[in-house]
Amino acid sequence: MRENGPVTSATRQPETSAFATPPRLIATDLDGTLLRDDKSVSTRTVAALAAAEEAGIEVFFVTGRPARWMDVVSDHVHGHGLAICGNGAAVVDLHGGPGAHRFVKVRELARENALDAVRLLREAAPGTVYAIEQTYGFHQEPAYPKLHMEIPDHLLAAEDILAVDGPSAGEPVLKILAYHSDLDPDAFLTIARLAVGERATVTRSSPSALLEISGPGVSKASTLALECAERGISHEEVVAFGDMPNDVEMLTWAGQSYAMGNAHPDVVAAASGRTVANNEDGVAVVIEQLLAARG
Numbered sequence: 001m002r003e004n005g006p007v008t009s010a011t012r013q014p015e016t017s018a019f020a021t022p023p024r025l026i027a028t029d030l031d032g033t034l035l036r037d038d039k040s041v042s043t044r045t046v047a048a049l050a051a052a053e054e055a056g057i058e059v060f061f062v063t064g065r066p067a068r069w070m071d072v073v074s075d076h077v078h079g080h081g082l083a084i085c086g087n088g089a090a091v092v093d094l095h096g097g098p099g100a101h102r103f104v105k106v107r108e109l110a111r112e113n114a115l116d117a118v119r120l121l122r123e124a125a126p127g128t129v130y131a132i133e134q135t136y137g138f139h140q141e142p143a144y145p146k147l148h149m150e151i152p153d154h155l156l157a158a159e160d161i162l163a164v165d166g167p168s169a170g171e172p173v174l175k176i177l178a179y180h181s182d183l184d185p186d187a188f189l190t191i192a193r194l195a196v197g198e199r200a201t202v203t204r205s206s207p208s209a210l211l212e213i214s215g216p217g218v219s220k221a222s223t224l225a226l227e228c229a230e231r232g233i234s235h236e237e238v239v240a241f242g243d244m245p246n247d248v249e250m251l252t253w254a255g256q257s258y259a260m261g262n263a264h265p266d267v268v269a270a271a272s273g274r275t276v277a278n279n280e281d282g283v284a285v286v287i288e289q290l291l292a293a294r295g
Contacts, residue, residue, distance in 0.1 A: 021255055023290060024237040026052055027084075027224055028283055029250075030063040030073065031205065032243040033260055036279050039072055048284035051291055060084060060227065062220045064205045064212055064246050066133055066174070067092040067101045086133060087203060087246050088223035089174035089214050103135055107223060108172035109200060109215040111162050117200045117213050118158045121178055124195035125188060130158035131177040137168050144179060147210065176200075176213040185209045189245065203246040212246065221249035239290065241275070241283050242267055258286055 028034045036042060049059055061073055061083040067090060070083055081095040082104060091105035114132075121128050131140035131152070139154040139161045154167050158176070161167065180188050188209040192202045201214045228238060240247075240254035243263040248270045251257035259268045261277035268274060275282035 021236045022294065023057055023239045023256065024233050025058045025060060025228060025231075025239070026287065027060045027062045027220075027238055027240040027250060027254065029220075029242040029244070029247050030061055030065060032262060032278050033241050033247075034061070034278070034283050035072060041073060042281050042284070044281045045284040048281075048287040048291075052287050055291055055294065057290075058231070058233075060224065062088075062224055062240075062250060066138070067103070067135075070094055070101065082227070084220060084223050084227070086174040087201075087205075087212055087214050088218045088220045089133075090135065091223065091227065105223070105226075106135060106172050106174070107215055107218045109175060109213070109218070111164065111173060113199045113215065114162050114173055114176055114213075115159065117176060117196045117202075118162070120195045120199075121192050125180055125183060125191050127182065128178050128180050130179075132158060132161050133174045133177065134168055134171045135174060137171055139168065140177075144177075145181075147179070147208075174214070178211040178213060180209040183209045205244040205246040219249045220246065221253040224250055225253060239286070241286070242271075243278065258282070 034041065034045060052059055063085055064087045065085055067085045070085065081093055083092050083094055085092050089107050090103055093102040093104050096102060118130060129141050129144045131138065131144050137153045138150060139156065140152040141158055142155045154161060178192065185204060185208060189202065189204050189211060192211050196202055198216055200216060201218050202211055204211050235253050236255035238254040239256045240250050241258050242251050243260040245264055245266050248266055251267065251270045256273065257271040258273045258275045259271035260275060260282050261280065275286050
């Protein structure tokens, strides 16, 4: 999940390998991957997604975005209509359209773990400020910057939001957003992972020092694996696309994976192939090759 801001693109020819196992599922990140920098889905990409579904290949959008931000692709869902949101914290049925989505699966962050993560990261990186994502609610601390162009439900300290008698105690916590105004993004990620340990999963998808903290073991990869297992699809039959550190586990898990031309170095290292940048329809380029290889 990126906050609203530019994404650097780079021109690069795709580096694709032969599709040894015919793919049955395409898993693609959205921001910086499927979406262009203006948050649009190109005509070429729309056609490629439709052609994949027509060929019997399921398409899953796998994103750090919350469900309420899925309007950018709600017109392009086919078949099952499901998306993995919040870096694996929720599986959402998008068939109802914007504002009418249904949570099919929720992998919440326990409040005890969330409070521990908040405390430990505050100690390790003074100046960290927080926002809290729930299934339907969004809350933030007063000092948290206006990154997401939306009005929070509450402006309170994270500890008060997460309290057992807090303002949204009955609603599952999907993830914590942790922001630091001064630290390098990768350095902040390293600090947080060391501080939080196994109490939660820490990753990032933003070009700024904005971290995303989910439940232990919750990631795009682990939730995608659950969805594939339910369908009898092996990881060898999955083709995945991504551009940021929150995609690394998914790209490592999938049988075929592609880093975008604009991808973070860790993503390039994790993927088995590379395609052109998001602004050059890199996902569509590989899908077209995939379908051509099927004959």
